[in-house]
Amino acid sequence: MDLNELLAQGRNRRSLLQAMGVAAIGISFGGLAACSKGEGKKLANGEEAKLNFYNWDTYIGETTLDDFKGATGVEVKMDLFDSNDVLFAKFKAGNPGYDVIVPSNDFVERMALADMLQTLDHAQIPNLKNIDPTFIDVDYDKGRKFSMPYTWLSLGIGYRKSKVKTKPDSWKVLFDSPEYAGRISWLSEAGDMFRLYGKYLGKSVNALTPADIATIEAMMIKQKPNVKNFHVDDGQDLLLKGDVDLVLEYNGDIAQAMTEDDDIDFIVPKEGSQLNSDNLCIPKGAPHPKNAHAFINYMLDAEVDKKITETILFPTPNAAAKALMPDSYKNNPVIFPPADVLAKCEYAKFNPELQRLFEEAFTRVRAA
Known part of the structure; x- marks a missing residue:
């Protein structure tokens, strides 16, 4: 299957998001396999079944958030930003309520120096094993203390x-x-x-x-x-x-x-x-840090990242996901x-x- 066939299976990534609105998209899901659905319900980890995600436009799979809901029951609200400058400015006065954000490499470094990022607990992110080793000990975040790689570009x-x-x-x-x-x-x-x-x-x-x-x-x-x-x-x-x-x-x-x-x-x-390399981070003051770790771990799953990559068509640092992609992706000189x-x-x-x-x-x- 080539890239055109992948995209022909459904609406392309832009039409999907444009149909929902382009300024700020809120996508909400409820439910949990192990507990009742509904606003304010507690998960087994003690947190509400919520996650607030701040992401770039057209930078997620068509069903990723819905699939995450099916796996965990966590309600996801996604808002969009269009530059790292906007992202940084948003957090200058403190975290306005987000659990996971997607800064680029130099802004991971900048936000870490400004004490805006929470240290990640790798024990809660076992899918780190799927990442190409060359993306682990990077100059801007040695040992991935504050970030997990999402794409490179x-x-x-x-x-x-x-x-x-x-x-x-x-x-x-x-x-x-x-x-x-x-x-x-x-x-x-x-x-x-x-x-x-x-x-x-x-x-x-x-x-x-x-x-x-x-x-x-x-x-x-x-x-x-x-x-x-x-x-x-x-x-x-x-x-x-x-x-x-x-x-x-x-x-x-x-x-x-x-x-x-x-x-x-x-x-x-x-x-x-x-x-550039865009990264998944948990900002200081995240209201749902356990859900945030679960979400990042989910995004690093090979099959999940494969579906995301099929939609956004950026180079993935996830070696396990890349191995599942067609040759028309892996051998594309624009992407790689x-x-x-x-x-x-x-x-x-x-x-x-x-x-x-x-x-x-x-x-x-x-x-x-």
């Missing part, structure tokens, strides 16, 4: 083949050229934008200086008139609708769009790019870029001082 250019003169194999087309004026879309996340501009200038994403940031800010302001918008985690939708012809976006998002429109393609520019491409890509590290400069400069760019 690469940033690149999604584009409409019929609208470009040549394959857009350089960041130049998005960052430093009027060639596609009014037909390009940028990310709305400060750190990612500055680090990728750094790649275009031949620098490591982790080696930018305040002088580099000033240079990039000026370049962004110069290029901004050619940019249609700063998208909010929906660049692939802009591409599908024909609102733009080129978009800075994640590989999994474009891989899914490619199954809906064969005029769409994706490329990691020749200068290299940034890799070749080794020579990955060799020019890097994970971003959190730098408090640079992050402040990124955000201040990006605010000025957006206001310019």
Whole structure:
């Protein structure tokens, strides 16, 4: 079975969520095999049968939450965010009531340093055994003290083949050229934008200086008139609708769009790019920490993650789930870029001082 057949089995991930609403989705389930259904009922672990989940848009399987309800009876409410900056800002004044969140690698580090994350009890997450060992002892969270890996991903250019003169194999087309004026879309996340501009200038994403940031800010302001918008985690939708012809976006998002429109393609520019890894974490003050551990363990189950991966089409760090996927997924160069491409890509590290400069400069760019 190939990717198109997988998606043809039901509504694709976007239509599923769009049918429910795009701003904030609340999905509620009740019941427990071992106890009565209903609001406020207690589980055997002493907690209410509830879980509050804060996730990215289009980043869950079509039946995952329903299936979790069937397995545990826990009622899940899922709200959506569209950038790590929004996620971090939400928790600045304390946990507003969430049990599980999905920050990217550098924000796991940032939130841990800010004492926003609860230490995980690995004894309650036995499905950790399913994770590829290379994703366990990571620089941003040694030994997985605060996070469990959900996906990994690469940033690149999604584009409409019929609208470009040549394959857009350089960041130049998005960052430093009027060639596609009014037909390009940028990310709305400060750190990612500055680090990728750094790649275009031949620098490591982790080696930018305040002088580099000033240079990039000026370049962004110069290029901004050619940019249609700063998208909010929906660049692939802009591409599908024909609102733009080129978009800075994640590989999994474009891989899914490619199954809906064969005029769409994706490329990691020749200068290299940034890799991200999104993670499942329990924020400090989570009202249902035992349910949160159970939910994370459930998400790491091989069959569960296989169903999620079939829907979202991002690279999974779950080796047991990946083994269950078809070759059309495992051998897809958009989802899993070749080794020579990955060799020019890097994970971003959190730098408090640079992050402040990124955000201040990006605010000025957006206001310019």
